[in-house]
Amino acid sequence: MGRPRTFEVEEALDAALGVFWRQGFEGTSYADLVAATGVERPALYSAFGNKEALFLKALDRYGSHYGNYVWEAVNLETARAVATRVLKGAVELNTRFADRTGCFGINGALAGSDDSEASRQALIKWRADGEAVLRDRFERAKNEGDLPADADASVLAAYILAVAHGMAVQAKAGFSRERLTAIARQALCAWPQA
Amino acid sequence: MGRPRTFEVEEALDAALGVFWRQGFEGTSYADLVAATGVERPALYSAFGNKEALFLKALDRYGSHYGNYVWEAVNLETARAVATRVLKGAVELNTRFADRTGCFGINGALAGSDDSEASRQALIKWRADGEAVLRDRFERAKNEGDLPADADASVLAAYILAVAHGMAVQAKAGFSRERLTAIARQALCAWPQA
DNA sequence: CTCATTACGTAATGAGCGTTACGTATCTGG
DNA sequence: CCAGATACGTAACGCTCATTACGTAATGAG
Numbered sequence: 001m002g003r004p005r006t007f008e009v010e011e012a013l014d015a016a017l018g019v020f021w022r023q024g025f026e027g028t029s030y031a032d033l034v035a036a037t038g039v040e041r042p043a044l045y046s047a048f049g050n051k052e053a054l055f056l057k058a059l060d061r062y063g064s065h066y067g068n069y070v071w072e073a074v075n076l077e078t079a080r081a082v083a084t085r086v087l088k089g090a091v092e093l094n095t096r097f098a099d100r101t102g103c104f105g106i107n108g109a110l111a112g113s114d115d116s117e118a119s120r121q122a123l124i125k126w127r128a129d130g131e132a133v134l135r136d137r138f139e140r141a142k143n144e145g146d147l148p149a150d151a152d153a154s155v156l157a158a159y160i161l162a163v164a165h166g167m168a169v170q171a172k173a174g175f176s177r178e179r180l181t182a183i184a185r186q187a188l189c190a191w192p193q194a
Numbered sequence: 195m196g197r198p199r200t201f202e203v204e205e206a207l208d209a210a211l212g213v214f215w216r217q218g219f220e221g222t223s224y225a226d227l228v229a230a231t232g233v234e235r236p237a238l239y240s241a242f243g244n245k246e247a248l249f250l251k252a253l254d255r256y257g258s259h260y261g262n263y264v265w266e267a268v269n270l271e272t273a274r275a276v277a278t279r280v281l282k283g284a285v286e287l288n289t290r291f292a293d294r295t296g297c298f299g300i301n302g303a304l305a306g307s308d309d310s311e312a313s314r315q316a317l318i319k320w321r322a323d324g325e326a327v328l329r330d331r332f333e334r335a336k337n338e339g340d341l342p343a344d345a346d347a348s349v350l351a352a353y354i355l356a357v358a359h360g361m362a363v364q365a366k367a368g369f370s371r372e373r374l375t376a377i378a379r380q381a382l383c384a385w386p387q388a
Numbered sequence: 389c390t391c392a393t394t395a396c397g398t399a400a401t402g403a404g405c406g407t408t409a410c411g412t413a414t415c416t417g418g
Numbered sequence: 419c420c421a422g423a424t425a426c427g428t429a430a431c432g433c434t435c436a437t438t439a440c441g442t443a444a445t446g447a448g
Contacts, residue, residue: 006395050437112218169321173322175352
């Protein structure tokens with residue numbers, strides 16, 4: 001009942017995600033969002049709630065449509081393959097779109113006034129979730145003899161993600177995919193022998 | 195001649211640096227700067243110019259008073275010692291102040307509207323300068339036989355800084371100094387044998 | 389056809405932003 | 419002790435921000 005929507009909600013959300021990806025939470029204004037989505041302000045409010053809610057919905061979409069490479073990688077057979085895939089996924093995603101390089105989850109997580117604290121906490125949680133998944137996977141690898149018994153799964157997970165995050169920063173600074181790939185290869189030299 | 199200043203310029207600059215460090219360029223308002231420095235707006239303008247100029251001066255001060263560990267590290271004797279010191283310096287700086295964790299040069303570099311593009315470019319340049327210094331040092335190490343002849347100095351420099359940047363992100367997410375130290379130790383396992 | 393319901397775009401709201409004009413206060417050189 | 423110069427705080431400027439009230443348009447149910 002009632003008048004039907006004249007725009008695709010998922011399409012608009014994806015466009016908004018792109019703006020947040022490039023400019024972060026505070027750096028994005030409703031004028032930017034209207035320009036990117038082609039949807040007027042009140043329609044954005046009625047579809048997504050306020051700016052913070054819209055950002056959180058965009059983060060959700062990012063997690064399920066773009067930044068899910070960690071959750072996919074843990075299905076691989078060996079810990080080394082998992083680590084390799086995570087770094088490869090990071091390189092690929094960080095350089096996939098020339099107009100929004102780096103990682104959505106990191107670009108917005110670092111600086112900002114108190115107004116953006118909620119968004120920042122959501123991004124920190126998202127990051128921590130990925131790390132926990134990776135740690136559990138490496139813990140399993142130790143039980144399976146895939147990693148040495150004295151390996152620290154928690155440190156290895158944090159290490160791999162540190163490299164991934166560092167590459168996200170470098171991607172934002174304009175690093176090419178080839179350069180990031182070389183860095184990832186170098187990073188994997190630190191991987192413990194089974 | 196004329197009425198003398200009633201505040202210490204360097205002191206005020208350091209206070210402003212602290213705010214930019216925590217909140218980034220866009221996330222910092224003049225209300226924040228006045229509160230932190232104890233200096234009224236017009237006095238900040240007359241002493242430092244506008245917000246962008248003040249930010250650039252703060253970046254200068256950061257580079258000379260805080261983020262100079264790369265430039266110090268390259269004086270050490272071996273490439274491995276240099277890499278170790280860079281990572282140790284990053285850990286130390288990223289966790290030195292509980293109220294402004296992470297790296298000034300990275301917190302502000304990632305997201306933002308077009309208004310902050312100049313500040314972002316300055317930070318990107320600062321990062322690239324550090325990388326160049328590190329690369330040159332590793333290049334020298336190759337000539338001195340300190341690094342294998344087939345080592346890629348450029349990739350090694352980028353790798354070490356990727357880890358440093360990643361740790362800065364993690365520091366912002368609340369990682370302890372001990373945890374970051376463990377990550378740095380893991381990262382150095384990738385270092386080539388002489 | 390009527391009506392409740394929902395979405396639409398226009399245009400406005402109050403708050404906060406970066407920036408500065410202005411009058412006053414305090415210094416030094418003559 | 420006056421004149422020129424500089425710094426001071428108050429208070430305002432124009433602009434943009436996120437948010438929303440409101441009248442209109444479009445739908446489906448009865």
